[in-house]
Amino acid sequence: MGANQSSAEYRQPSTEAPPAAVWVAQFGDLLFRYALLRVVDRGAAEELVQETFLAALQGRDKFKGQSEFSTWLVGILKYKILDHFRRGRRNQTETLPEDPVVDAMFSAHGKWKKFPRRWHVDPQDSAMDLELLPALERCMEALPESQRQAFVLSVMDDEQPTVVCKMLGISSTNFYVLLHRARLRLRDCLEKKGFGQSDAMKGG
Amino acid sequence: MFQLPKVLNCKAAAEMSCRRRDGTLTRGQRTTLAIHLLMCAGCRLMDRQFALLDRAAKQLRYRGLLSKAPVENTLSPEARKKIETLLR
Numbered sequence: 001m002g003a004n005q006s007s008a009e010y011r012q013p014s015t016e017a018p019p020a021a022v023w024v025a026q027f028g029d030l031l032f033r034y035a036l037l038r039v040v041d042r043g044a045a046e047e048l049v050q051e052t053f054l055a056a057l058q059g060r061d062k063f064k065g066q067s068e069f070s071t072w073l074v075g076i077l078k079y080k081i082l083d084h085f086r087r088g089r090r091n092q093t094e095t096l097p098e099d100p101v102v103d104a105m106f107s108a109h110g111k112w113k114k115f116p117r118r119w120h121v122d123p124q125d126s127a128m129d130l131e132l133l134p135a136l137e138r139c140m141e142a143l144p145e146s147q148r149q150a151f152v153l154s155v156m157d158d159e160q161p162t163v164v165c166k167m168l169g170i171s172s173t174n175f176y177v178l179l180h181r182a183r184l185r186l187r188d189c190l191e192k193k194g195f196g197q198s199d200a201m202k203g204g
Numbered sequence: 205m206f207q208l209p210k211v212l213n214c215k216a217a218a219e220m221s222c223r224r225r226d227g228t229l230t231r232g233q234r235t236t237l238a239i240h241l242l243m244c245a246g247c248r249l250m251d252r253q254f255a256l257l258d259r260a261a262k263q264l265r266y267r268g269l270l271s272k273a274p275v276e277n278t279l280s281p282e283a284r285k286k287i288e289t290l291l292r
Contacts, residue, residue, distance in 0.1 A: 020291045028287065029278045036277055037264065046283040053287055110213030116249040121256070136260050154226070155258050156265045161226065180222035187253050 015065030020057055027070055031077050038081050038152050040141050048084060052077040085149060085167050096174050099144075102181045105188060116187070117196030132195070139189035147182035150175055212240040217247045221254055 018026065031052055035045035055076050056063075063072050107113055121132055140148055146168070153164045154175075165175050212220070220237045223229050229237065241248050279287075 021288075023291060024279070024284055024288045028284060032279045032283075033277050042280075046279065049279065050283070050287045050290065053291055057291055106213075106215040110215035112214050112246050115246040116253065118249055119253060119256070132256075132260050133264050136257070136264060140261075140264075151261070156261045158262075161228075176219075176223060176226065176228065179226065180219045183222050183254050183257060184218055186257055187250060190253075190257075 017056075017060045017063045017069055020053075020060075023053055023056070023073075027073055030070060031073060034074060034077060035081060037137065037140070037156075038149075039084060040145070040148065044084065048077060048080045051080050055080070082167055085153070086169070088145075094170075094174070096177055099147075099181045099185075101188075102184050105184060117191060119191070119195045121195060132190070135190055135193045135195070136186065139186050139193070142189060143182055143185055146170075147178045147185065150178035151182040151186070154179060212236055214240075214244060214247055217241070217244065218250060221247070221251045225254060225258060 028049060031049045032045055035048045036042065039045050039048065052073060056073055059076075063069065066072075067075075105113060140151070143151065149168055150164060150170075153159045153167065154161060159167070161172060161175060165172050168175070170178070217237060217240045220229060220233060221241075224234060224237060241251055
């Protein structure tokens, strides 16, 4: 601690972009993973990564070292992903079809068919991340595309609902329905992956 | 338009629990939800799990950038080669 800390630990972000020859090796997987979580389709994710690198190559003079180079690349990728979402936009007035998976969770009277179980994860325990986060990632990949997009954009990326509706080309009514179905499916999926306690719970 | 059900069942409670997270419930609707949650242990669990879900999803956003990717979540060798060629 103190003034004698090695200068390496205080390394300033370089103001120069690293040579393009090392980009794929250094940042390829990072960008791919970021994209894959949002578009799921591997081919589309790879294309987005490619577009990002090409845009970065063209605009590399604009990188002034205000941030890490990787952060700058992710910023470009983010715009490419939004473009990707816009290309797949749906009709504003479209009525959403029923979601049979969500409907199957409730009786005709809207009661739980299978009562939610208490989860054995402790939110205070950082070790839970190692268990919960990979499982959540798998469950997100299994969501229908429109539900996943609504969830990722608004919950993960913290975009405003009005922005998400515009990006996805959906009405706000449909947006909230998609989001609520996504959460119900994710909850159900995690429970099926073993986060629910095995002993029967009466609730509480 | 989001209609407030006359008697809140679990399915409607799930939707309202989500809407509360997204900040679109009126005070009256929040009270209706709170009363259902008081009476229904299953929905209480659900409500807490939704909160956990959202928190975990936000962590996942950064994890994609911080942690080492498992092999199945890396660029394919073909894509890697193709992009490297394009960057030359």
